Amino acid sequence: MKKSAERERLPRSALVLLAAVFVDALGSGLYMAVSVVFLTRYLDLGSTEVGLGLGVAGAVSFALLVPTGILADRAGPRRMLIAAHVARAALLACYPFASGFVPFLCVVSLLAVADRAASPLVQGLFGAAVEAGQRVRAMGMARSLQNLGLSLGGLAAAGALLWDSDGVYLAVVYGNSLSFVLAAVLVTRLGAGGAGGGRPLPWRRRLAVFRDRRFTVLTCLNSVVSLHVTVLTVGIPLWVLAHDELPRSVIAWTLVLNTVVVVLFQVRATRGIETAEDGGRALRLSGLLLAVGCCALAATGALPTAAAVAVLLGAVAFQAFAEMHQQAGAWAISYDLAPEDRRQVYLAFFSLGNAARNTYGPLVVTFLVVQRGAVGWLLLGALALGSGAWAARAGRPPAAPGAPPAPAVSLTDVQGETHGTHP
Structure with a gap:
């Protein structure tokens, strides 16, 4: 059964989501390779300010990760992912105007929250888009495309670094912002399906x-x-x-x-x-x-x-x-x-x-x-x-209460066992 499930074609919604993952990774790879240079050269921030800002942003995104998950269960991962992509695009567009440490800290912290939330949201959408037997395979395809996109974006950024000009750095930042807009557009094409949110739950269950x-x-x-x-x-x-x-x-x-x-x-x-x-x-x-x-x-x-x-x-x-x-x-x-x-x-x-x-x-x-x-x-x-x-x-799986212990397995049983598809 597992082999036949793996050979099935993924539904259209999953293919659209894979395209969104690739576009996101392409823009991110383009920006990641020049981000530190942009922050220190264009925004004129010191290395200590950059390190401190990134550290604070990481802490803020860590603290808000579970609350964003709770909100996504209520509003639906599709809506939340669109909002995250739009927020990332808008914040990157604001980056060139974030001169000074405090504006930089605000932008980078909000950007980190949206970045950190995107990954579990994508996984949740794959969970709604494909059958249970295909979910891990679909995530494997997404990760392969993500690595490919990051690599291609990094290669493109290498050429940008050769020019070493403010105009090129701005083009890279806005290029990444555009990639998030395109990713958001692709996610809007997904059917709501089972990803449209649910009924409010008591806080104890949440x-x-x-x-x-x-x-x-x-x-x-x-x-x-x-x-x-x-x-x-x-x-x-x-x-x-x-x-x-x-x-x-x-x-x-x-x-x-x-x-x-x-x-x-x-x-x-x-x-x-x-x-x-x-x-x-x-x-x-x-x-x-x-x-x-x-x-x-x-x-x-x-x-x-x-x-x-x-x-x-x-x-x-x-x-x-x-x-x-x-x-x-x-x-x-x-x-x-x-x-x-x-x-x-x-x-x-x-x-x-x-x-x-x-x-x-x-x-x-x-x-x-x-x-x-x-x-x-x-x-x-x-x-x-x-x-x-x-x-x-x-x-x-935890043993059921009162369940008898598993029978001992003899050497003859092991030698005669027929293995399934599990490695």
Whole structure:
């Protein structure tokens, strides 16, 4: 049944949503590559002001993520996503006039709230647009297109940086703003379907996610396993910079390799991943792959240059596959355990793990890699391995009260077992 579901064509609404995701990513990739230069050169902000503003914006978006999820359950993710895209477009259009730290802080904080809310809203819309057996696959396609769009936008921005003029930076900012307008237009073409909002719920039910221990545990464990993001963006660059024998250009190679692998194989990594139990096993595999990659990185410091570069790129390949399986597991868990009438607040709560990782991840990885060296990589791998194993256990459905224990499985039973589509 799962194989036949995977071969089904996605409905038109899902294809429209995929197009919106790609347009959003294209504009975001264009802006991300020049954002710091724009803020420091065009707005004439100091590096300390930029760092402080981004930090405050991150905290504000973190605090408002669950409230926006509650509002989305009432108003509907379609309306909320359109509002988020329009707000992002308007705020970016205001950016060139945000001279001074206080105006910059206001704009960047509101922009961060809209940016942070967009991801669970998109996931909620896919949940309404496609059948349960196709949701994880659809999210895999969205992530592949997102990576492709970010890469193409980044390549276009590289040309903009060569010109190094205020006019070009303004064009990039307004180009990103236009991409959000186009994304909003595409989302308006979605049928309301099951994404039009619901009846008001008592506050006790709206906030029940905070009392859902299983969901909270899996949110935290997924956050730890998702440290593969910080390994790629922080850990590996710091490791390369600390070893003079490694060429600095290898940092760019790692990003390219990761992007190519994810674009090509993310959808394949979602096969057989539908339930929370499947998702827990996917997190276990992700933790194992990341642990292998960390062990490989630990060995690069003692190898000749050519061998070290080869092993480092091999470690990034393991990191990329860890990323893909972690994402598939996260989608399955958050979809399967989110009640239909409170889906958005559950998805928003689950996104808190990623937001928290962006805060503690650089501190953990920096402390382990910079302060502990090769041993730090091994400790980080052990942390990912243990968290993945725990997630596999937490992902299993809780036993019914009074249910008899599962029968013991003999060696003959294992040898004669016929495996299904699950990896």
